[in-house]
Amino acid sequence: xxxxxxxxxxxxxxxxxxxxxxxxxxxxxxxGLLMRLKEGKYYIIPYEQDSRSFMPDWxxxxxxxxxxxxxxxxxxSALVILDLLTQPSxxxxxxxxxxxxxxxxYIKNIPFQFIFHNEHHFFGMMVA
Numbered sequence: 157x158x159x160x161x162x163x164x165x166x167x168x169x170x171x172x173x174x175x176x177x178x179x180x181x182x183x184x185x186x187x188g189l190l191m192r193l194k195e196g197k198y199y200i201i202p203y204e205q206d207s208r209s210f211m212p213d214w215x216x217x218x219x220x221x222x223x224x225x226x227x228x229x230x231x232x233s234a235l236v237i238l239d240l241l242t243q244p245s246x247x248x249x250x251x252x253x254x255x256x257x258x259x260x261x262y263i264k265n266i267p268f269q270f271i272f273h274n275e276h277h278f279f280g281m282m283v284a
Contacts, residue, residue: 158212159220162196193220194261211264214248221261221268227252230271 166177181198184190188207191199197220201207211217215229215237228234230251235241247267256270 158202158216159193159197159199161198161223165198191263193217193263197221197223211266214266214268217263218248218250218268222250222252225252225254 162177162181165181166172166174169177169180172180181190185192185198189201191201191207191210191212193199199212199217199220201210212220214233218227218229218233228251229237229249231249232241232245233247233249236245247269249269249271251271251273253273253275255272259270259272261268261270
C-alpha cells in the first residue's frame with residue numbers, strides 16, 4: 157500500500173530516536189516525497205508526480221485514513237464508484253461503525269466526511 161503511519165516508519169528504522177523519525181518524515185513531506193493525510197498518516201507520492209498537484213485516489217486515501225478498521229464508501233461516493241452520477245461528488249463519504257473526531261478531515265481542500273452508523277445499521281458484508 158502507498159500509505160503508512162508513524163509507528164510503521166519507527167519500526168522500519170530500528171535504533172533511531174523517535175524525534176529523528178518525526179524530523180525525517182517532516183523533511184520528506186516538505187521535499188514532496190510524502191503527503192501528510194492526517195497526524196501520523198502519510199501517503200507516498202509517486203516519483204513521477206508533481207507533489208504540489210498530486211492527490212491520491214480518494215477511495216484509497218479513505219482506506220488509509222481508517223487504518224484497517226471496518227468502513228465502507230457510502231452515499232454519493234459509492235455512486236461515483238458505480239458510475240451512477242452525472243455530476244462529480246465534491247466530497248468523500250466514509251461510513252464507520254465508531255464515531256470519529258473530527259467528523260470531517262480536509263486533504264488539499266477535499267472533505268473526507270466520516271459518517272457514523274452503529275453495527276446494527278452497518279450495511280454490507282463484513283470481511284475479517
